[in-house]
Amino acid sequence: MHISDGILSGPVLAAGFVGTAVIAGLTLRNMDMEEIPKVSVITAVFFVASLIHVPVGPSSVHLILNGLVGVVLGWRAFPAIMLGVILQAILFGHGGVSVIGANCVMLGGGALAAYGVWQLRHWFSLERKEVIFGALAGGSATLVSGMVLSLALVTTGEQFLVMAGAALAAHIPVMIIEAVVVGAAAGFLAKVRPHILAGNTAPALLGRPSA
């Protein structure tokens, strides 16, 4: 899911770059040396994982997984998504060089929203809450990204109104797929390596303490 070159108007493109610079500045604060390889390697995983295609009816869609980036990296999800977007634009014109800013805000915003939803799990004591909140996080990442996409299209011009609606509608199946995949992945990680997940700071050596 990307905005392509050539669509958005100058002010919207500029707003994308400014927004990206501001959010990146905020989310990159206090980054220590150790985090540089970590964030980069995780970014590489997501870059590769976004090449996975899953069948939907007769066709297939590729995973976005920006929700899972939020679930794993927390605030650092934004710079990670930014790296991914830049590389996709450079390596195969996925998105495009002129829309890097807008795409970062769209996908990175979704990742930050996912992190917010994911953190809500601390307020609940449920069985398998990682799966539930992972799924909610994955779904809301797609939802927020779809909304940013529609907003970018509509602010470019009212002639894009129908296109924006169509784009939002096309996100519904993607949202469901992302929710199931991110939920499963979060549940898997909670069982196998809980400290990988954002917000689970203490490495639980002997399993999680029962709530």
Added chain:
Amino acid sequence: MPLDIDRFAHVGSPLQRWDPRFKLAALGVLVVAVALIKTIPVAAAALIGAVVLVSLACLPASFVSQGVKWVSLFLLPFLLIMPLSYPGEAAFHILGLPFAWEGFRLAVLIVVKALAIVLFAYAMFGSSRFDISMIALQHLKCPKVIVQMLLFTYRYIFVFLAEMRRMDVAMSARGFVKRADRRTLRVMGDFVGTLLVRSFERTERIYKAMLSKGYQGEFHTLVVFNATSKDLVKAVLILLGAALLFGVDVAGIFNRAELGWY
């Protein structure tokens, strides 16, 4: 999908020999100018310019077509939806839907601009080694942390691609077939989770190895840029081209895309 964008960086051509700092800066300005175009003839001129640059860089069509194919796939719906949804007078009706030429012309403009920018991106990054392009970006005041992370990520994309293929082979060897059902999605979730766990463990090893080799948060490079007057001339030419495109577009010689072909 070929991810090694710099496969043809060793070819000797005016673009490959161009100092990457000047190349990225000048072409970057050009891309911005192209993104702002609002008239079809100017966009077409930009597309021709992009084709010329890509062929100057000796990038074969089979290599470039990968990116072009993806962009066209993404943009095809625009050619269909824009004319049918444009809030204007309908020229005729298709299946009861009003078809507006204004919308079609806008869609054509979008497609032409997108293709031009993708080709310019190939000319920018396909004509120097990836790491050198990144160091050039750092010279252009791109934050160090970001450049470092980009280099890192690029390095490990290939490692994880190979890892993913191995896991994929292992899964199909055990009889897993992707279907459009919930189970497939859950298995894909576990798949991504496994990939993450493996990469996390690898990160720790990488980081320790880097520390033991004296990593202190900085990458050192032996790349030295030597700009000559030729590099500057090339940059000025590209910038003049960008200014020309922008000027003609703004001057009102041609109609804005929605209003006419020229």
